[in-house]
Amino acid sequence: MSLKSIAPGQRITTRGEDFLITNIVTNKDGSQLLDSEGISELVKGKRFCFDTSIDTDIKAVDPINTKFIADTDNGYRKSKLYIETHIRNSTIYSDKITIATKAAFNTSEFQLTPTLKALQLPRPRLLIADGVGLGKTIEAGIFLAEMIKRGKGKRIMVLALKSILGQFQQELWNRFAIPLVRLDSEGIARIKTQLPANKNPFDYYDKTIVSIDTLKNNAKFRHYIEKSNWDIIVIDECHTVANAQSQRGDLAQFLAKKCESLILTSATPHNGRKESFANLINMIEPTAIPKSGDYTKEDVEPYYVRRFKNDIEDATVRENFQDREIVRLQTELSPEEVDFLSFQQELKIQALSALKRGKSKDDVLFSIMIFKAFMSSPMAALSSIENRLEKVKGLSSNSNKYEDSLDILKEHQSLLKNILDKKADSKYKKFKTTLMELGWSGKKKDERFVVFSERIATLKYLEENLIKDFGLSPESIKSFSGSDSDVEQQAIIEDFGKADSNVRILLCSDAGSQGVNLHFYCNRMINYDIPWSLITLEQRNGRIDRYGQKKTPYIYYLIAHTNQEAIKTDLHIINKLTIKEEEVYKTLGDAGSVMHLHDSYEEEKKTINALENSDEDFLEKIEEFDYLAALNTAAVITNSPFEEQTTIYNNDFEYYKQLLSQLESANLLKNSDYEINEVDTYLELANTKELNNILYDMPPEAKPKVNELFKLTMDKDLVQEAIENARKKKGDWAEFQILYDLHPAIKYYMTKLEASVPKEQALAVKLTTKLPKNTAWYVLHGQVSNNLGQPVISDFFVVGYNGSEIIESLPIANFIEKFELNKQLFNENMSPEELEALHEDLPNIISYATNTHMSKRQKVLSAKMFDKAVEYEEKLQKWEAASIKQVELNFKEMEETAAVKRRRENQTAEIESIVSESSQYFKNLLVLNNEAYIKVMAVFFNN
Structure with a gap:
């Protein structure tokens, strides 16, 4: 062969x-x-x-050399298990869901949609752009499980924010039994002690999770990834890499070429610029977007899903969301605060007047930035002013700008100190009073609060005052910001998500507004300041108002108020952001669609512009067409989204029970190494030294010590309860793990069962009461791979033979049903002569299987593949022609200098490279010229 x-x-x-x-x-x-x-x-x-x-x-x-050995196990158990294990261990070629629904989550159609859609593509690559709190990690896990089942998920790398590496790792392990090695700073330090200095960790560990900033900032890691390839790369919060010119964006573009499948996730997948969204789509499919940059929904629709809470009609899913309550805490400004804001407003008015006379905009921006700092807290404003004072004192010469005027800066300083000295901070007073009215004192029994502020100075100010006013212990109040290390960030988030946490108030900068789960034991969140971006506000609120929240989420806003005409307009403008976010929450579901900017920084600029113009209606006047809002997608409705499983057993647990019993009887597993509870479909497996070595890449927190037990169950509710229970104590991972074929320990024992039949041997089963007289039924596995080495046909079938000719060929599922192989079988004696006769007929069986059965399958699929290849090639040629034409247009009016010529040639070469690589890929993907591989697994006969 x-x-x-x-x-x-x-x-x-x-x-x-x-x-x-x-x-x-x-x-x-x-x-x-x-x-x-x-x-x-x-x-x-x-x-x-x-x-x-x-x-x-x-x-x-070579299958022709296969020798048959009699299965002497009671009821032909070994043959049944050997066939079943091969079916379960084989890759599958299907565009339906095959295994992921056995994982530990509550199945819902909307969560299956991304994977179903990705499987329609030549290369399964997709942008999952569902709204805040809809469970994109689960959707990514479903995709990974399905790709692993297809043999296309051996090597996986997940890129996530440093704050959620542990959270993402736990979610994929607890629910899908997919092990990721966490390469945060601690993980990197650990592998340095385990691996030789020159060993590439991405070669040693097949499945990893790492921060993109770690890869970006670590030259050695960049070197490692340049020498590695992956089956799948997942980039979480992919909006952070949408700018192709940034370091992150450049790295992401590079990684997109290093993997077969790519999953991008983000609730805010674009910044309102068509080119930024195009960058993400180009990472998924380089020929999706015309080189002109003008694309339509039809161009990009196959490559993304985008839904919001209001799009989900499934009642069981909607039950996992709670209707939130908005609490507006109106705060009357103190006289001292009014004095400060009056001074600030007067400066703004003067600056605006000077702007009309042609002066720089710097003074306007300075006054507004000081207003923004003050709206966070007087301490944040004072910190900004005093930092500026230090810089100005060091300048050799001062300008006429407000920010360089010692008099103006000192007046700000004096007014702010007056507020703080007289304890006239009305917002903090309201905050403190509210906590007291809710009966909160920071004790272990009290509710938890998440408090968001964009200013670090405000967080420090709150921490100092809360400790002093409530007599808090250091353990009961924690602060989270982007300046914390990756390990510190993960530790804080994990601790706050545990029932035994002492933290009653978590003070968060907006570094904590993306991705992190804060809802497990917290349903009260206070926006201490109001971000000038609806996107940021939506992200903040989504930390506790998300899928799986069990209580009513309370969102608090501290709203400054005064009747002073010169001040109240600006306060109204800021308050309008909270009102509009709530309107969007109840209707559109996408805060980014309001300003049509889809970028928090651009939205802040829009708010600043409204403050400059005293425009209270700035959120109502936007009429431009939002091209991306029109790209929202609904769930894909599929009548039959699931692939039916072929099995000999009544249920999965029966198979696992028989599998372990068989390994024990073959002395491949000790009786003391496992225990089965049939009533509760529960299995305990000892982590033997052998198994421990095999599972070297499991998360260490989830792996039992040697000789301790894995606790596996098919009861999803029990696993999810274990996940809940693990949240009660810091450092705990779920006690129970999901029992299904993808669990690494189960996978190991399935492979061990396969290997228990010696090479070039197959099992023989004699059944005189079930099979027709003088017939033999050969159980075969036929597999054909494309030129990429990917299995495209994986067919388990049975060839019936009567000694002189082929009787019929039928799918193994039909064979099992027809001859009732799923029922009890009784052993019969087999002679060496009978076994030899079965072997002598094998050349005829293999010839038929290869040249007739599999050849027919190949021809049918090849015809379909050919049609697809023609379709893809036509699409590729159109893209190439349009792209070359666009390059010609771009350079038509330019003088033909050497530099211009080089640029044109580079762009043309890039197009030709994309076309050449894509064309070759599609050919390799769709060509089925490889000879079918036939494996003889067993024979059932009656002579």
Whole structure:
């Protein structure tokens, strides 16, 4: 047998040992890299990669050489398990959901939609742009589970904000049993002690989670990723990489070329500029967007999903959201605060008047920025003024600008100190009074609060005053900001999400407004200051108002108020942001669609402009068409989104029970290494030394110590309850893990069962009461891979033979049903002569399986693939022609200098490179010229 027909799941022999192929990568020169797991004694359980251009002694097991051995296990248990395990361990080629719904989450159609949509694409790559709090991590987990089942998720890298690395890692492990090695600063320090200095951690660990800033800022890591490739890369909060010119954006563009599948997630996937959204889509599919930059919904619609809470009609899903309550705490400004704001407003008026006379806008912006700082707290404003004073004192010469005037700065300083000295901070007084009215004193029994402020000085000010006024212990109040290290950020967030946490108030900068879950034991959030961006406000509120919140979320706003005409307009403008956010929450669901800017910084500029013009209606006058709001997508309605599982067993638990019992009877597992509770579908597995070594890349917090127990269950509710219980105590991970085929421990024992049948052997089962007389039924697995080495056809079928001709060929599911193999079977004696006769007929069976059955399957699928290839090639040619034409237009009016010529040639070369790579990829993806790999698993006969 030629090596071209080697496929995942096949056995090979090389270097005197036996291996099971788990993945294949075809090199440009036609040679192959074979990822394998050792199955013979010296290499058992270890992973290897063989290069067929170097390891020239690799031999594939030829199915014609298969010898049949009698299955002597009671009820032919071994044969049933061997067939079942092969079916479960095989890759699947399907555009439906095959396994993810067995994971520990409450299945809902809207969460399946991203994966179903991605599976329609040649390369499953998608932007998940669902609104705040809808569970994008779960949606990413569903996709990963499905790709792992398809053999396309062995190597995974997740990029996430440094604050949520642990949160994301736990979610994927607890719910999907997908292990990610966390490469935060502690994780990096740990692997430095475990790996040689020159060892690439991305080669050693197949599945990792890391901050994009770690990759961006660490030259050594950049070197590592340049030498690595992944099956899947997930980039969470991908709006942070939308700017292709930034370091983050450049890195993301690079990584998009280093993986087969790409998942981008963000509730704010664009900044209102078509080119920024195009950058994200181009990472997913380089030929989706015309080079002109003018694209339509039809161009990009296949590559993203975007839904909001109001789009979800599933009542069971909506039950996991609570209707929030808005509490507006009106705060009457003190006379001292009015004095400060009157001075600030007078400066603004003077600056605006000077602006009309042609002066710089700097003074207007200075007065507004001081107003913004003051709206956070008098202490934040004082901090800004005193920092500026220090700088001005060091200047050799002063300008006429407000920010350089010592007199103006000192007047600000004096007025602000007056407020603080007289304890005339009305907002803090209202905040303190509100806490007291709610019966809050910072004790362990009291409710928890999240308090957001954009200014670090305000957070420090609040911390000092709350400790003093309420007699708080340092453990009961914590502060979270972007200046904290990744480990500190994760520790704070994890602690606040635990029932045993001492933290009663978490003070957060807007670094905590994205991605982090703060809703587990907290349903009260205070916007101590109001961000001048609806997007930021929506993100803040979404920390506690999100999927899975069990109590009514209370959102508090501290609203400054005065009747002073010169001041109240600006206060009204800021308050309008909170009113509009609430309107959007109840209707559109997307705060970014209000200003049509889709960028928090641009929205702040819009608010500043409203303050300059005293425009209280600035949120009502926007009439431009929002091209991206028109791109919102509803859920994909699919009549049959699930792939039906072929199985010999009544249920999964019965299979796992029989699997372990069989391994025990074969002396491959000790009786003391596992315990089964059939009533509760619960399984305990000892983490033996052997298993512990195999699972070296599991999260250490989730892995039991050697000889301690994995607790696995099929009861989703029990796992989800365990996840809830783990939130009660700091450092705990879920006690129970989901029991299904993707759990690494189960996967290991399934592979061990496969390896228990020696190479070039298959099991024989004699059934005189169920099968027609003088017939033999050969159970085969046929697999065909494309030129990328990806299995495209994976067919389990049975060929019936009567000694002289083929009777019929039928799917294994039909064979199981027809001859009732899922019921009890009774062992019968088999003679060596009978087994030899079965072997002698094998050439006819293999010839039929290869040249008739699989050939027919290949021809049917190849015709479909050919049509797709023609469609993709036509689309590619249109994109190329339009792109070349656009380049010509771009340079038409330019003088033909050497620099211009180089730029034009570079752009043309880039287009040709994209077309060449895409064309070759589609050919490799859709061509099925490889010889079918046939594996003989068993034979059922009656002579």
